[in-house]
Amino acid sequence: xxxxxxxxxxxxxxxxxxxxxxxxxxxxxxxxxxxxxxxxxxxxxxxxxxxxxxxxxxxxxxxxxxxxxxxxxxxxxxxxxxxxxxxxxxxxxxxxxxxxxxxxxxxxxxxxxxxxxxxxxxxxxxxxxxxxxxxxxxxxxxxxxxxxxxxxxxxxxxxxxxxxxxxxxxxxxxxxxxxxxxxxxxxxxxxxxxxxxxxxxxxxxxxxxxxxxxxxxxxxxxxxxxxxxxxxxxxxxxxxxxxxxxxxxxxxxxxxxxxxxxxxxxxxxxxxxxxxxxxxxxxxxxxxxxxxxxxxxxxxxxxxxxxxxxxxxxxxxxxxxxxxxxxxxxxxxxxxxxxxxxxxxxxxxxxxxxxxxxxxxxxxxxxxxxxxxxxxxxxxxxxxxxxxxxxxxxxxxxxxxxxxxxxxxxxxxxxxxxxxxxxxxxxxxxxxxxxxxxxxxxxxxxxxxxxxxxxxxxxxxxxx
Amino acid sequence: xxxxxxxxxxxxxxxxxxxxxxxxxxxxxxxxxxxxxxxxxxxxxxxxxxxxxxxxxxxxxxxxxxxxxxxxxxxxxxxxxxxxxxxxxxxxxxxxxxxxxxxxxxxxxxxxxxxxxxxxxxxxxxxxxxxxxxxxxxxxxxxxxxxxxxxxxxxxxxxxxxxxxxxxxxxxxxxxxxxxxxxxxxxxxxxxxxxxxxxxxxxxxxxxxxxxxxxxxxxxxxxxxxxxxxxxxxxxxxxxxxxxxxxxxxxxxxxxxxxxxxxxxxxxxxxxxxxxxxxxxxxxxxxxxxxxxxxxxxxxx
Numbered sequence: 001x002x003x004x005x006x007x008x009x010x011x012x013x014x015x016x017x018x019x020x021x022x023x024x025x026x027x028x029x030x031x032x033x034x035x036x037x038x039x040x041x042x043x044x045x046x047x048x049x050x051x052x053x054x055x056x057x058x059x060x061x062x063x064x065x066x067x068x069x070x071x072x073x074x075x076x077x078x079x080x081x082x083x084x085x086x087x088x089x090x091x092x093x094x095x096x097x098x099x100x101x102x103x104x105x106x107x108x109x110x111x112x113x114x115x116x117x118x119x120x121x122x123x124x125x126x127x128x129x130x131x132x133x134x135x136x137x138x139x140x141x142x143x144x145x146x147x148x149x150x151x152x153x154x155x156x157x158x159x160x161x162x163x164x165x166x167x168x169x170x171x172x173x174x175x176x177x178x179x180x181x182x183x184x185x186x187x188x189x190x191x192x193x194x195x196x197x198x199x200x201x202x203x204x205x206x207x208x209x210x211x212x213x214x215x216x217x218x219x220x221x222x223x224x225x226x227x228x229x230x231x232x233x234x235x236x237x238x239x240x241x242x243x244x245x246x247x248x249x250x251x252x253x254x255x256x257x258x259x260x261x262x263x264x265x266x267x268x269x270x271x272x273x274x275x276x277x278x279x280x281x282x283x284x285x286x287x288x289x290x291x292x293x294x295x296x297x298x299x300x301x302x303x304x305x306x307x308x309x310x311x312x313x314x315x316x317x318x319x320x321x322x323x324x325x326x327x328x329x330x331x332x333x334x335x336x337x338x339x340x341x342x343x344x345x346x347x348x349x350x351x352x353x354x355x356x357x358x359x360x361x362x363x364x365x366x367x368x369x370x371x372x373x374x375x376x377x378x379x380x381x382x383x384x385x386x387x388x389x390x391x392x393x394x395x396x397x398x399x400x401x402x403x404x405x406x407x408x409x410x411x412x413x414x415x416x417x418x419x420x421x422x423x424x425x426x427x428x429x430x431x432x433x434x435x436x437x438x439x440x441x442x443x444x445x446x447x448x449x450x451x452x453x454x455x456x457x458x459x460x461x462x463x464x
Numbered sequence: 465x466x467x468x469x470x471x472x473x474x475x476x477x478x479x480x481x482x483x484x485x486x487x488x489x490x491x492x493x494x495x496x497x498x499x500x501x502x503x504x505x506x507x508x509x510x511x512x513x514x515x516x517x518x519x520x521x522x523x524x525x526x527x528x529x530x531x532x533x534x535x536x537x538x539x540x541x542x543x544x545x546x547x548x549x550x551x552x553x554x555x556x557x558x559x560x561x562x563x564x565x566x567x568x569x570x571x572x573x574x575x576x577x578x579x580x581x582x583x584x585x586x587x588x589x590x591x592x593x594x595x596x597x598x599x600x601x602x603x604x605x606x607x608x609x610x611x612x613x614x615x616x617x618x619x620x621x622x623x624x625x626x627x628x629x630x631x632x633x634x635x636x637x638x639x640x641x642x643x644x645x646x647x648x649x650x651x652x653x654x655x656x657x658x659x660x661x662x663x664x665x666x667x668x669x670x671x672x673x674x675x676x677x678x679x680x681x682x683x684x685x686x687x688x689x690x691x692x693x694x695x696x697x698x699x700x701x702x703x704x705x706x707x708x709x710x711x712x713x714x715x716x717x718x719x720x721x722x723x724x725x726x727x728x729x730x731x732x733x734x735x736x737x738x739x740x741x742x743x744x745x746x747x748x749x750x751x752x753x754x755x756x757x758x759x760x761x762x763x764x765x
């Protein structure tokens with residue numbers, strides 16, 4: 001056997017069946033590939049259908065402006081013809097608005113149900129996002145534009161309003177004479193818009209579709225973006241400061257003790273987030289445990305004292321009821337609770353990296369004359385950097401999209417962008433804006449996720 | 465702690481302050497959870513330690529447990545006596561518990577099956593786009609929940625899954641898959657493929673080999689991932705708020721509205737039970753870890 005393989009080394013190696021080995025290997029490799037692919041297929045399809053598609057369709061809402069373009073096609077066509085945009089538009093544009101309303105009201109859906117009114121109402125809402133006041137203006141105008149002459153004997157009763165419309169509309173509502181309303185149409189005339197994204201970062205389009213800053217009193221979102229970054233950064237830093245020493249302790253203690261202490265780290269990790277929030281409410285509220293304890297242990301001294309140099313002085317060293325610290329429903333509360341919630345995410349990766357650093361390195365460094373501090377900083381710390389990186393990215397990613405904690409303990413000045421996404425979704429129903437904010441947030445998270453995969457590798461993502 | 469003879473006082477001081485710092489951090493992690501437990505046995509309607517909860521008096525050197533009772537536990541279980549008074553009796557907690565359990569059990573099952581399939585497929589290094597698919601499988605854990613919830617709300621509205629049990633199960637399955645993929649992949653990375661080759665050379669069919677050889681060895685990974693999936697589903701509230709119907713109570717949702725609206729110590733009773741529940745889960749997981757180490761012949765240190 002070995003003889004032939006040496007003499008025939010130029011020829012092909014054959015398997016028992018007489019097939020060349022290379023072909024056979026390739027075939028078996030292809031078979032395992034197909035098998036793996038078939039294994040992956042069900043979860044992959046499930047995830048694509050139920051996770052990727054929903055998020056994709058959410059994101060598509062952030063640029064989608066088709067609905068309003070279907071309702072006001074003539075108006076937007078006239079807008080293109082409107083030359084001097086600092087003057088009121090001509091009669092044709094006023095007529096186009098009325099015509100569009102009269103056409104849209106007849107629209108029926110596939111099952112023959114009237115949806116025209118609904119479409120017009122939603123358009124009014126959409127227009128209000130660009131310039132406040134549109135909604136009431138449109139609904140007022142709809143009523144007048146659709147009023148019919150009931151006394152008429154014709155089968156299709158004629159509308160009361162007849163051309164020319166310009167003066168009638170302005171008489172009905174003076175806002176039609178305000179050129180700002182007409183100008184704001186410019187931001188909506190394309191079926192795809194960047195308007196929601198601009199809105200999400202406090203910018204807007206002017207009449208000529210140039211990007212400009214929003215009015216000062218309308219700026220709200222930039223503060224929230226900055227605060228989101230601020231909270232995430234602060235939480236990451238606090239987590240690192242608290243986690244590093246603990247991880248070092250856990251990594252250097254004998255296994256039995258460190259396993260016991262590990263339970264302290266894993267316990268909160270495994271406890272319901274809502275339970276932890278309730279717990280912190282008890283701890284941090286005005287009459288909470290922390291404030292009670294402070295009142296109990298801080299010295300209370302009040303009264304007249306005869307001091308040298310100062311003479312009789314009234315000293316008030318008391319932590320009394322008025323001094324109770326506000327730590328809940330504000331920025332501080334968000335930071336404290338999020339730090340505790342995310343701390344295990346920082347301890348665990350650092351711990352697992354430190355576990356792999358041989359303690360002999362430190363000893364060697366000290367043998368060579370380094371002080372313990374120097375040995376730690378120059379030898380140990382650089383080796384723990386991968387753990388620090390993993391922990392920081394992980395904590396930052398999770399923190400930046402937080403919703404539950406800020407919503408429940410954040411009060412007014414502790415809420416983050418996730419809360420605004422929810423607010424736009426549920427209360428103001430500005431879904432385009434919610435989608436745009438979500439898209440920016442998602443982009444940030446995905447960039448960090450990619451960086452994590454690149455720097456640390458997803459295989460190192462471990463829990464517990 | 466014994467110090468070597470050459471330790472300077474400064475080093476000793478440093479050592480002790482370091483230990484104290486670490487102790488404080490661990491205290492910071494656990495203390496809030498412990499505080500919940502005694503307070504859940506309060507008899508008052510406030511979520512704070514009032515004077516009536518002082519159980520030991522230094523003046524008379526005597527215990528007094530009048531401030532304590534199981535009133536809020538009874539309320540949570542829907543057992544209401546006539547004279548319990550102030551709060552409205554509701555069985556929402558029990559309904560919520562039931563719903564949460566149903567959703568979590570189904571979601572865990574599906575997530576375990578799908579996640580294990582994915583991990584098995586991804587363990588083949590020759591698979592094209594291996595890394596990309598892995599990233600996709602783990603992404604539900606990374607994408608902010610609020611975005612997932614908002615997307616699912618619109619999508620489920622289109623396919624009539626909003627406010628249904630299957631809708632919530634599907635959503636929670638997706639959230640659970642990453643955990644199973646991660647833990648099973650980890651246990652597969654220690655798996656020796658020669659075992660499978662040996663089995664098939666002895667005449668085993670691939671399916672039989674999987675169930676007889678591979679499945680028992682990766683079982684701890686599957687169970688650990690399943691536990692993670694279970695606890696994730698059992699604790700999930702954002703998706704339920706968006707995708708669930710107004711009368712689909714789950715335990716976290718009931719806690720959520722308890723925290724937001726009617727702050728009563730019932731949430732503390734529920735919280736205590738959940739803390740105990742998590743201790744049980746954690747012990748199970750620890751036991752599994754030791755077992756898997758034993759199976760693989762890695763001795764615990």
